Amino acid sequence: MAWLRDRAWQQGIAILLALAGAVLIYFGARPAGELGGVALTGIVLFATGIALPLIVELLRMHREDTARSEDV
Amino acid sequence: MTGADLPITLLLWLAAAAPLAAVFVLLVGLRWKASSAASVGYFLAAFIALLLFEASLGTVALQSVKGVWDALFIAYVIAPALLLYEISDEAGAFGAIRRGIEAITPNDLLHILAFGWVFPFFLQSITGFGAPIAVAAPLLLAMGLKPLWAVAIPIIGHAWGKTFGTLGVAWEALTQVADAADSLLAITVTGIMLVLADLLAGFTIAWLYGRWRGVREALPALLVVGVIHAAGQLAIAPIAPNLANVIPGTLALAAIIFLARRVYNQPSAVADSPLMRQGDPGTPVTGGGEPGPIPERSMPLGIAFGPYLILIGLILAVELIPFLNEPLSSVRFGLSFPSLATGYGIVTNATEAYSEFSPLTHPGTFLLVSSLIAFWYFRSRGYIGAGRVDEIAIDTVKTSIPTVMALFAFLPLALVLQGAGMVLELARGIAQVASGPVYALLSPVIGSLGGFLTGSALSSNILFGALQQQAAEALGLHPAFVLAAQTAGASIGASIAISTVLLGLGAVGAGSEQTGNAIRKMLPYAAVTILAIGLIAIIGVLVFPVGANGTGG
Helix, strand or coil: CHHHHCHHHHHHHHHHHHHHHHHHHHHHHCCCCCCCHHHHHHHHHHHHHHHHHHHHHHHHHHHHHHHHHHHC | CCCCCCCCCHHHHHHHHHHHHHHHHHHHHCCCCHHHHHHHHHHHHHHHHHHHCCCCHHHHHHHHHHHHHHHHHHHHHHHHHHHHHHHHHHHCHHHHHHHHHHHHCCCHHHHHHHHHHHHHHHHHHHCCCCHHHHHHHHHHHHCCECHHHHHHHHHHHHHHHCCCHHHHHHHHHHHHHCCCCCHHHHHHHHHHHHHHHHHHHHHHHHHHHHHHHHHHHHHHHHHHHHHHHHHHHHHHCCCCHHHCCHHHHHHHHHHHHHHHHHCCCCCCCCCCCCCECCCCCCCCECCCCCECCCCCCCCCHHHHCHHHHHHHHHHHHHHHCHHHHHHHHCCCEEEEECCEECCCCCEECCEEEEEEECCCCCHHHHHHHHHHHHHHHHHHCCCCCHHHHHHHHHHHHHHHHHHHHHHHHHHHHHHHHHHCCHHHHHHHHHHHHCCHHHHHHHHHHHHHHHHHHHCCHHHHHHHHHHHHHHHHHHCCCCHHHHHHHHHHHHHHHHHCCHHHHHHHHHHCCCCHHHHHHHHHHHHHHHHHHHHHHHHHHHHHHHHCCECCCCCEC
């Protein structure tokens, strides 16, 4: 699973999650704009997909900060 | 989108501005990666929309889906553009293009003016959707420009072409949503504003290349091309807006070829231009900073340029030949969406086919077809080795992914801002507090905001055209000047939109983490041009006061 450490593939997974979420939102909420279980699942998936690169980036920054403070 | 109940308050205005300000600070100020900055912006926009703008979760969610839909079709330009870049790079075509063009004229300054100003404007006159940048940026990289400048220069060079470009659709949209009171005056003023943006673009490119020495050397080209662009657009726009860019764009291409042979047949006197890569300029540098392969076989210019010639031929044929365009563009589809409303009465109308996708006339398809033909030809002639196919495919996918991820966050952010009424809040807030002349100065800022958010002058005109007309009438300003400033500002804003920059970075194989740096290079031009457009609008509204009948007096 070394490929999972590659930032590009991590973002590829994030894109697939966001895309799957968007599809579920569309088919769940399109008829009247109201949200059922399918659309809510879609929102969770979409939000996870959009948040993933940010979370990974924040974790990386945190690791770098920690390593820097340990060096000092 | 009516929004009669939308309160205009400082708190709501600041809240509406917060997501964009956050993206801008993170991207340009703190140099965050585009996907991370857009992610922060998206969640902030969604949170504020739900909390302060009375948008329902359904509205936010479905507007986000619209954003994803839009992002998919920009991604459909980025990935094939990058594929074409990778194939050409692998075959050694960029080095061959550089050597071939140098045999015609060794003058780097003229190369940059030709491929960064004249050529992308010509392409914008016919097509759009980022195709001018997708084509021009890799060619400028091949000519020895640094990757970020290879993206920034054609964006600056083609910005002024967005109103009458793509056969004048943005102007047509403006005339449908707003009444300028005097359409001849409006189109003439628009032409003057855009011509100023054009001249500033040519000047900026020459100045960036070699400061005042570059400007002096570029002067013959700036004058000849500037006169052709200006006279062509000002003369043709009032008669046939859809041809206002095509004809001067074609004539300017012919003029630049003449200038290359007769005037610029010596190397540029400017040594060590900050735009150019040092060392061997014939070897493209990818976004990762690694040198591309050194071509072992010499390739004639016609073959090296072939993929781009095929691309240009496809664009011209499909866009300009009606018996090809009509059947091909009839194949189109879009998603249906219900009507969405916020608690403040911001209504996004139901649509049967949102943002229709026409696969057979989309630039992504032209790029894909050109890439496949190029691959087949280069592979069959041995320019690309058998073992390199997987590498080209993986490089294309891996470089595309971060760019597409940023689009997946940024376009839903823009659509949430629109659907929740936050964009309207920003524009109405400016209209409410600005006095007459100040509003005229700020009117291109509103247009550019719409363009920056949507990546499209057409969308900005649809979004803000009616609002600008109403604000002008309420403040006693001649709407012709305000609407001209709207569309001219929209053209500049759309050019430096994050989606356009991401597309350019993708086309030269550079990472999306460079988005902020690329925007920073274009900001001075955009700011000066928008200010100049605003000043013309001020002069116009002062010289042409509104008469008692509501039209120009």
